[in-house]
Amino acid sequence: MPPVVRLLAKRLGTSLVVLIGVSMLIFAIARVIPGDPARIALGPNASADQVAALRERLNLDQPIVVQYGHFVADLMRGDLGVSLYTNRPVTTDIVQFLPATLELVLVAGVMMVVFGLPLGVVSARYRNSWIDNLVRLVTLLGVSAPAFVWAVILMLAFAYFLPLFPIAGRISDTMTIPTVTGFLMVDTLIAGDLRAFGNAAWHIVLPAFALALSGIGQAARLTRSNMVETYDKPYIEMAQSYGFPERRIAGRYAFRPSMIPSLTIIGLDFAAMLGNAFLVEAVFAWPGLSRYGVAVILRKDLNAIVGTVLIISAMFLIVNVIVDLLIAFINPRIRYSQRAS
Amino acid sequence: MRRTLAILLRNPLSLLGLVLVGIVVLSALLADFITPFPAHAGAVVDFANFNKAPEWPYIMGTDLVGRDLFTRIVYAYRISLILGVVVLALAVPVGVAIGLLAGYLGGWTEYLLMRLTDVFLSIPPLVLAMSMMGVLEPTLTNGMIAVTAMWWPWYTRLVYNLARSEKEEGYVLAAEIIGASRLHVMFREILPNCVPSIVTKMTLDLGFVILIASSLSFLGLGVQPPTPDLGSMVADGAKYLPDSWWLTVFPGLAILVAVFGFNLVGDALREVLGAEQ
Numbered sequence: 001m002p003p004v005v006r007l008l009a010k011r012l013g014t015s016l017v018v019l020i021g022v023s024m025l026i027f028a029i030a031r032v033i034p035g036d037p038a039r040i041a042l043g044p045n046a047s048a049d050q051v052a053a054l055r056e057r058l059n060l061d062q063p064i065v066v067q068y069g070h071f072v073a074d075l076m077r078g079d080l081g082v083s084l085y086t087n088r089p090v091t092t093d094i095v096q097f098l099p100a101t102l103e104l105v106l107v108a109g110v111m112m113v114v115f116g117l118p119l120g121v122v123s124a125r126y127r128n129s130w131i132d133n134l135v136r137l138v139t140l141l142g143v144s145a146p147a148f149v150w151a152v153i154l155m156l157a158f159a160y161f162l163p164l165f166p167i168a169g170r171i172s173d174t175m176t177i178p179t180v181t182g183f184l185m186v187d188t189l190i191a192g193d194l195r196a197f198g199n200a201a202w203h204i205v206l207p208a209f210a211l212a213l214s215g216i217g218q219a220a221r222l223t224r225s226n227m228v229e230t231y232d233k234p235y236i237e238m239a240q241s242y243g244f245p246e247r248r249i250a251g252r253y254a255f256r257p258s259m260i261p262s263l264t265i266i267g268l269d270f271a272a273m274l275g276n277a278f279l280v281e282a283v284f285a286w287p288g289l290s291r292y293g294v295a296v297i298l299r300k301d302l303n304a305i306v307g308t309v310l311i312i313s314a315m316f317l318i319v320n321v322i323v324d325l326l327i328a329f330i331n332p333r334i335r336y337s338q339r340a341s
Numbered sequence: 342m343r344r345t346l347a348i349l350l351r352n353p354l355s356l357l358g359l360v361l362v363g364i365v366v367l368s369a370l371l372a373d374f375i376t377p378f379p380a381h382a383g384a385v386v387d388f389a390n391f392n393k394a395p396e397w398p399y400i401m402g403t404d405l406v407g408r409d410l411f412t413r414i415v416y417a418y419r420i421s422l423i424l425g426v427v428v429l430a431l432a433v434p435v436g437v438a439i440g441l442l443a444g445y446l447g448g449w450t451e452y453l454l455m456r457l458t459d460v461f462l463s464i465p466p467l468v469l470a471m472s473m474m475g476v477l478e479p480t481l482t483n484g485m486i487a488v489t490a491m492w493w494p495w496y497t498r499l500v501y502n503l504a505r506s507e508k509e510e511g512y513v514l515a516a517e518i519i520g521a522s523r524l525h526v527m528f529r530e531i532l533p534n535c536v537p538s539i540v541t542k543m544t545l546d547l548g549f550v551i552l553i554a555s556s557l558s559f560l561g562l563g564v565q566p567p568t569p570d571l572g573s574m575v576a577d578g579a580k581y582l583p584d585s586w587w588l589t590v591f592p593g594l595a596i597l598v599a600v601f602g603f604n605l606v607g608d609a610l611r612e613v614l615g616a617e618q
Contacts, residue, residue, distance in 0.1 A: 017456060018456060019463075021456060025461075025464075026464070026472060029472055029473060030476065032476060136354075140601065140604055140608065141601060143604065144552075144601035144604050145552070145593070145596055145597040145601075146555055146596065147556075148572075148575060148576075149575065149593040149594075152579060152582070152589050152590075153590075155582065156582060156583055161583070271462075271463065271466075272465055272467070273465075274468070275466060275468045275471075276556070278471070279467075279559060279560070282579075293468075294471075294561065294562070296475075297471055297475030300475060308468075309469075312465060312468055313463050313465075313468075316463050316465065320463075
């Protein structure tokens with residue numbers, strides 16, 4: 001078996017164990033809800049018989065272990081149950097709302113890498129100069145406010161006072177794009193409508209940047225501190241004494257080993273962004289999972305809560321497996337130790 | 342301790358951090374004396390002065406029922422700090438103990454405890470806290486419980502890694518050889534060497550707890566009115582942008598100032614304590 005496949009199998013196995021744990025945890029949390037979900041769903045005017053019937057239909061009258069068994073059996077068939085809030089299958093709801101959130105998070109993730117890593121490299125290259133201090137100050141500010149504060153500030157500055165970007169939504173109302181993937185920036189391209197693509201991209205800039213700011217800060221700070229550490233290593237001194245250009249030393253020899261912790265934190269930040277997207281979506285009226293998630297939590301909609309959290313956690317785990325594989329590609333030590341074992 | 346403080350005072354950025362943290366903590370402590378309208382921290386209505394832009398004596402303007410925003414922000418600091426301190430007081434001992442057990446004992450204990458930690462770490466923090474708040478009634482106490490539940494794993498992971506490297510050190514072997522109990526080795530030998538890292542993380546985290554708690558209340562899942570809270574103030578004010586900008590900008594900046602201050606101090610501490618090790 002090739003080492004990469006073995007690594008992949010091992011990581012997927014661990015992720016599966018963790019995902020089962022997550023499902024148990026979230027299932028347990030959802031089942032200790034005070035108040036009867038069936039009563040909440042039917043409203044105060046429903047008769048006791050109706051409530052009892054719904055309880056039976058939802059298996060709420062059985063022990064929690066049996067309920068979890070039903071849940072897993074349904075899950076294997078791709079069935080997350082029916083949302084008591086929308087009266088539709090939870091999977092239908094998630095398929096409708098998730099792509100908007102995912103698109104936002106992915107664009108923010110790209111911003112995090114594109115801005116965060118170079119900022120960290122520049123900061124380390126010119127360490128202890130005014131450039132370094134400026135970058136450190138800005139990146140620290142980035143991590144010091146929740147995404148919704150940045151969303152409000154960016155909206156005030158670049159949508160109201162300087163009307164450069166739209167205030168809300170994913171695309172202008174006048175444009176209708178047939179849904180294929182749910183990712184507007186992909187669907188507009190499939191439809192061959194470049195104007196609509198530009199419009200969607202224009203809409204996503206502010207919310208994605210608000211979401212990315214703390215990640216940019218984290219990635220830059222971590223990259224800087226790792227690179228500063230790497231700069232003290234003898235092989236950098238050797239490269240310098242050979243007279244290699246500073247650009248090449250910074251960009252290649254010092255940067256590559258520093259990437260590994262940065263990649264790990266990017267994976268973790270991705271998880272944080274999946275949650276923080278809730279905050280940004282609320283400010284920019286972004287039609288993603290946020291409104292749905294908050295609504296189902298306030299209504300104690302068990303199936304929807306469990307389904308939403310499970311999907312979000314699964315995505316986080318998938319991203320981390322990808323990050324682990326990337327690290328293995330970058331780091332020869334990990335690559336070869338897998339081969340040896 | 343005195344040397345650490347001296348180093349902190351020399352660096353302009355960490356000095357700024359100390360000043361900001363000082364302002365936040367002092368204003369929270371002295372809220373009753375420094376705010377012009379202490380009663381406005383509660384359910385007061387003054388429709389004659391509602392939705393006013395900043396002007397004397399309302400230096401940050403008034404909200405939609407005429408309460409002084411400055412007063413409410415200062416009292417919100419008090420609530421946030423109490424929440425932050427309580428959450429860390431609960432989460433740190435639990436996280437540290439689990440991390441020590443997993444890191445020092447190893448084997449099955451390690452596998453079970455660390456997979457449990459992974460479970461908590463693989464639900465986005467805000468989502469975990471949100472689902473818990475959905476289950477519990479949104480009150481200050483429950484907010485503390487929800488944030489604590491998502492916070493301990495970070496300390497477990499930190500102490501776990503420290504304990505794993507410390508247990509190979511000579512002093513641990515020496516203690517084991519003279520027959521010290523496992524508990525003694527964990528809590529009297531290894532733990533003291535983890536304290537600087539734990540304290541640094543706690544300083545940074547005080548800011549982040551405030552940040553997460555304000556995010557919860559921003560979504561309507563945290564502290565409920567009329568208790569003043571920075572997150573819900575931003576959420577309420579966001580509906581009135583851009584005209585009543587002060588409703589969101591000042592509470593938003595208040596969060597930024599507090600978290601920024603704790604981050605600056607935590608950063609400086611990390612550098613000072615890291616250099617000492």
